[in-house]
Amino acid sequence: MSQQFPPTGQPQPGHGYPPPPQPKKSSVGKIIGFGCLGIVGLFVLLAIAGALIGGGKEDKTAKDPAVPSAAASSAPAKAPESKPAEPEKKAAVAVVAKPAEFKKTVLAQGDGYTSVSVTVTNNSSKPINVNPLYFAITDTNGTKHNAELGVDKDQIGTVELAPGENVTGAITGKGSWTAKSVTYTDGLIGDSVRADVS
Structure with a gap:
């Protein structure tokens, strides 16, 4: 009976040498996951930037149905129709x-x-936030x-402010000038309301 020996230069496992390392698995799932997360993050940033750009230019008078548009003001005036008087919104x-x-x-x-x-009055059905940082004052030269x-x-x-509540206080700007109007924005990117200083 002959004894078999391993070929020279190759020790047997378990005789002083650790087993060979396992080949590393590629983390394709992690790469795809981070890629998808990056795309979602990009869309969120674009949505926030769009809201900041679009929200800052909005003026409350453009939405107010009581203020006629330029097209409506150029049309000839119609005779008033006899409708029951509706309360002003x-x-x-x-x-x-x-x-x-x-x-x-x-x-x-x-x-x-x-x-x-x-003075800010909440006529809506939802609470609103008031903060001095939500105001800007425009002077008679047009400077904010x-x-x-x-x-x-x-x-x-x-x-x-809960619905129906109001608050009064001062908004102060640096320098000596004459105030023309004040703009309040509900939250830094919400709807803007402008009021003339009178």
Whole structure:
């Protein structure tokens, strides 16, 4: 009986040498998963960018059925029809703006600020948020001014208004100028409501 020996140079498994490593499996599933996640992420970013661009240009007067369009105003006027009077529909959010005296806080650097007193009323059926950062003031030269935080003692509060509630406070911009209008945006990218300062 002859004894068989392994060929020279090849040790038997289990005699001092570890077994050969397993070949690595390619992670095709991970690559496809990350690729799909990247595509979904791209679509989400595009949707957010579109909402920011499209939402900022919207003006509430364009949606208001009480404001006639340019085409309607050029048409000849019709005789009023005899219909029962319908109650006037209120805007979902009403903004009233008046000039106000700047009341300096310790955070104000100097007296070079302009304040506007603003009242926001929620006429909708859903709560809305009010925040000083949701306002911009346009001066008589057409320049927009962002709200400066904490510089006026009467600054409008950061609140959630339930349907029917209102809040009044100051919106303040840096510099001395004459305010023409105030624009409120419900959430930084929501619908905009503009009110003339009177």
